[in-house]
Amino acid sequence: MLLGVIADDFTGAGDIANTIAKGLPGQGGLRTVQYLGIPPKAAAGDVEAGVISLKSRSVDAAIAVRQSLDALQWLLDQGCEQIVFKYCSTFDSTPAGNIGPVGEALAEALGVKGVVACPAFPEAGRTVYQGHLFVKDRLLSESGLQNHPLNPMSDADLRRWLRLQTNSDVGHVDIAAVRKGSQAIEAALRRNAEEERVLVIVDAITDSDLVAIGRAAAAHRLVTGGSGIALGLAANFVERGLARGTDTGSPAVDGPEAILAGSCSGATREQVEIHGRNHPILAIDVAGVMGGKVAMSDLTSFLLANRGRAPLVYSSGSPDEVQAIQARFGREKVAEALDRLFADTAQALIGAGIRRLVVAGGETSGAVVSALDLGALTIGPEIDPGVPVLISNGDAPVALALKSGNFGAPDFFSKALERLSGR
Template sequence: MKENNLYREVVVIADDFTGANDAGVSLALCGKKVSVAFDTPFTASTDVLVINTDSRALKASDAAEKITRLAPDIAGAQWLVKKIDSTLRGNIAAETTALQAISGKRQVIVAPAYPAAGRTTQQGKCLVKGIPVNETEFASDPKTPVPRADIGDLFGESHATVVTVDTLTTVLAQGTELLIVDAQSDDELDSIIAAAQHCDPVPLLVGSPGLCDALARHLAPVRRKQLLAVVGSMSEVAQQQIALAASQPGVSSVFIDVNDVLTGVTAGYLARITQALEEGNHCIVHTCVTEAARHQVEMLCQQQQLTRAQLGETICAFLGELTRQALAARAPDALYVSGGDVAIAVARALGAKGFEITGRVAQCVPYGKFLGCAWLRPVMTKAGGFGKEETLREVLHFIEERLSD
């Protein structure tokens, strides 16, 4: 049977069906294949196996006996989780002890907190919205009443050590076998997973959906969506927008020297844009950094013997082609173009036949998609002089938090 577990990154043992689904859903949402088994052995290939033992209301000895049958199904799992009820209902100690025995795990981390549902752990006690669980309605649950809030009491004579997230790593390194970890936030649950990861072997994790959510965040962190912004406008407003956005963490800027464009010395710009995107940053490409640059246009026209219109067309054509190459080399999640001439130059470079509008962000930035070309991801456009200083920063936040694929 062990060969069936080669692709089981995580095995979760739950004591009821809805709890099994609660444990697995965040792992499914982060891209894992999650299977919930009602019966074992389970032979199908899956990234995450969640086993429902349906044992919450059984006698402790019967619940433990069910766990002992699961040895073939847990073998080879990188992460082993005993999913428990966040209000301590069920046979937590009996099932945890049985699972530790068949898995051979030396250390156990118990962290029942589920902050999103108002369940926290403080000084080793389970609280529901700040009230000890045995003083809430769960104390009189018709099937599985909860008589105590002290988590350590569940394990009877077993020596449980109550620790905070700040001391968890140190106590784990000392070899303490049974740890109850206080947690009042998702960040603290994330820290528990991080501490467990550095143990060899990884401890048995005992927790509610909150801990399973933290494990999902650890195994498949959400990649921040990226924007390639191409700003050809020389307006003062556009420069203020660039400066504020570029000062934010995770934002790179690539200044295009117009003299390089006119002399053909453009090698390296594409590599800089690609590098910024590969590093996970937003990238702002622009041609103007100061007010003085706007007053150099006439001098450039005289030097190159070009009209202002010809100069603008040359720069825009370059930006359009550079954008096309950048999108082909390392596609971001969305494209932002500021300045009407630059926007149409980019559209032409991509071979677009039109534009479908689907919405607006930051009050002055329509977005949608190009039609008739290979670039199918969102495109945002903005007139150069429109908006306020925060407009481009607001666009970045929209990309990161709200824009769907």
């Protein structure tokens, strides 16, 4: 294994696995496998990139650090030359969050400083300019992400935000240096390392910027960022003759289908509304869940009764609705109850023969795939930017699409089901 990735949630893991498997046009990517948690045994010999999916974004920082260091050790045992710590392109992390502590812990374990920190993903509208994170034409703190139910982002200044989580100053490589090319970027990172800065925010506005950053980091043991930071990493190994460059292929699974949506993002709410115009959908009564009046059987009965019609159940709500529910029952209790509900529902669906499953929301996806325990997942073609087809191994394979809340086109749900079946 050449490249190892530690991802702080499951949708993000699929996102960066897709980026690495695609590689650059004309070169192809690396043979990539996504693991659901730290594997209990060694990777297959033909795996060139391994992506470990953790569910560490919203847990206590000490737990996230411990899980990430365990993942690091497994990847190093597989022979990885370079490690990527992957977090969300919207930098989901409160002032007491995990990006800084995990990044510093990995850097210390690897003995490095001057580490790239770049959440940019231009194809999805996430860019970094002068150390500030933008969502399309809005500062992150004005984009709606300030209302995230678990990780509200109230400051778009990544250096200032990250400094609240770290033990050392946070560096910065501005867009002027990035546009001078990979040598200038590497020199700027080296200066930050000499000045004892562990993490360095690097500006990126276009995919070309990310490719230049990737080339600058070719010899770095550790890189951190969103999935976009991996755009040029596969090419480094291909150009050194360590990998041949491969296509993702077109694995697919046909069969009964279901959609579970647990994200409250604006994009997901719009996707649910559009899907409901032509397909059966069911809104989950969250208060009913908390009061024991809504159970897994209610969801599975609806979904199984509507097989063949792309049925969807969802718990999405507006920011005001979410805040009201959280104030009434408690944020963590609501999150735990919904995660458990979606996990139990997914297990029942697969047991009943569902073979195509689309899940929206990072936390929801994490709960679902943890419950299903599908092992290693093969990376298939891209459905929408950042969301690939995922296929489990075994005699009864399952096709998955795990979507971060803000990702996907308006018609994502119906499109995803088609792509999972190879159509």
